Amino acid sequence: MLRELFEQQQKHINDFFNQIDIQHAERFLEILMSCRGVLIFTGVGKSAMVANKISVTLTSTGSRSLFLSIVDALHGDIGIITDQDVVVMISKSGESDELLQLVPFIRNKGARVLSIVQQKNSRLEKICNDTIVLPLAKEVCPFDTVPTTSAVTQLIFGDILAIALMKKKNFSMEQYALNHPSGRIGRRLTFKVKDLMLTGDQIPTCDSNDKLGDTLVELSNKKCGCILILDKERKLQGIFTDGDLRRSLQKHGSQALDHSMSLLMNSSPRFITEETMAIDAMQQMEQDPQRPITVLPVISKDQQILGIIKMHDIVQAGL
Numbered sequence: 429m430l431r432e433l434f435e436q437q438q439k440h441i442n443d444f445f446n447q448i449d450i451q452h453a454e455r456f457l458e459i460l461m462s463c464r465g466v467l468i469f470t471g472v473g474k475s476a477m478v479a480n481k482i483s484v485t486l487t488s489t490g491s492r493s494l495f496l497s498i499v500d501a502l503h504g505d506i507g508i509i510t511d512q513d514v515v516v517m518i519s520k521s522g523e524s525d526e527l528l529q530l531v532p533f534i535r536n537k538g539a540r541v542l543s544i545v546q547q548k549n550s551r552l553e554k555i556c557n558d559t560i561v562l563p564l565a566k567e568v569c570p571f572d573t574v575p576t577t578s579a580v581t582q583l584i585f586g587d588i589l590a591i592a593l594m595k596k597k598n599f600s601m602e603q604y605a606l607n608h609p610s611g612r613i614g615r616r617l618t619f620k621v622k623d624l625m626l627t628g629d630q631i632p633t634c635d636s637n638d639k640l641g642d643t644l645v646e647l648s649n650k651k652c653g654c655i656l657i658l659d660k661e662r663k664l665q666g667i668f669t670d671g672d673l674r675r676s677l678q679k680h681g682s683q684a685l686d687h688s689m690s691l692l693m694n695s696s697p698r699f700i701t702e703e704t705m706a707i708d709a710m711q712q713m714e715q716d717p718q719r720p721i722t723v724l725p726v727i728s729k730d731q732q733i734l735g736i737i738k739m740h741d742i743v744q745a746g747l
Contacts, residue, residue: 437568440577447563456560465512467493474575475518482586490599498526511538520578522550531555621709622702625726625735633658636665641685654723657693663731666693699725710742
């Protein structure tokens with residue numbers, strides 16, 4: 429039974445794609461594109477849910493939009509509409525009394541009224557400024573009644589409009605990220621190294637002349653897995669990691685504790701700048717799977733140390 433229903437729905441949706449009036453859709457798109465105000469979507473029942481989803485998609489992709497409850501609109505919320513706005517009504521039949529009642533009041537506000545319907549020659553089509561009729565062979569519901577295929581094709585059409593507007597407005601991934609500050613994409617395109625790095629007293633540091641034995645407390649207490657070797661001007665000279673400590677003890681035994689950090693440090697450490705995106709820092713750390721890096725010094729243009737960024741903190745940030 430499921431296979432049969434999947435096949436039926438696939439056929440109905442393919443019929444929609446094959447029969448959609450592209451020229452009319454382009455005209456519909458241009459009207460939305462020319463809107464100087466807000467794109468307001470509304471509907472009744474399942475169409476209202478679709479209208480709400482389309483509206484939030486538009487908002488997140490660079491088009492000012494909102495969903496207007498038809499009941500609330502008839503009881504005062506119509507006051508939000510201005511003569512700069514375009515109101516889009518979604519209805520399968522185009523015969524919903526609530527929508528039909530609202531159209532004259534929207535027109536009195538000076539806004540343009542469009543409709544998306546799925547039955548030709550409906551009353552809503554006749555009283556709107558423009559209407560597009562979406563092809564609908566039948567619902568996948570055996571009674572051809574439950575809004576199934578109709579709701580799907582309404583949503584497809586709305587999403588296509590949203591992405592088309594996004595492209596026309598040259599909406600960038602960076603702008604999308606600013607609209608999604610708590611999402612993973614937003615965090616990846618928003619967080620910079622300076623937002624996650626440790627600074628000040630949190631940075632484990634020592635002098636190149638310090639003995640290894642004298643730096644162990646600093647190495648342990650700061651819990652960064654490394655210590656940065658700086659000169660008197662706080663310029664980066666090298667790095668010494670937990671792994672370097674293990675290798676030094678294996679090679680020199682307890683005598684390693686008396687060696688100066690200048691002899692034990694890695695004098696060519698990788699580093700990064702504070703304006704680098706945190707995701708780029710993460711990718712640099714993972715560049716060599718055989719020798720993964722868990723920390724990166726953060727330096728200024730004149731090589732002075734500004735901070736240290738840890739893989740752990742990048743992962744904790746959800747990147």
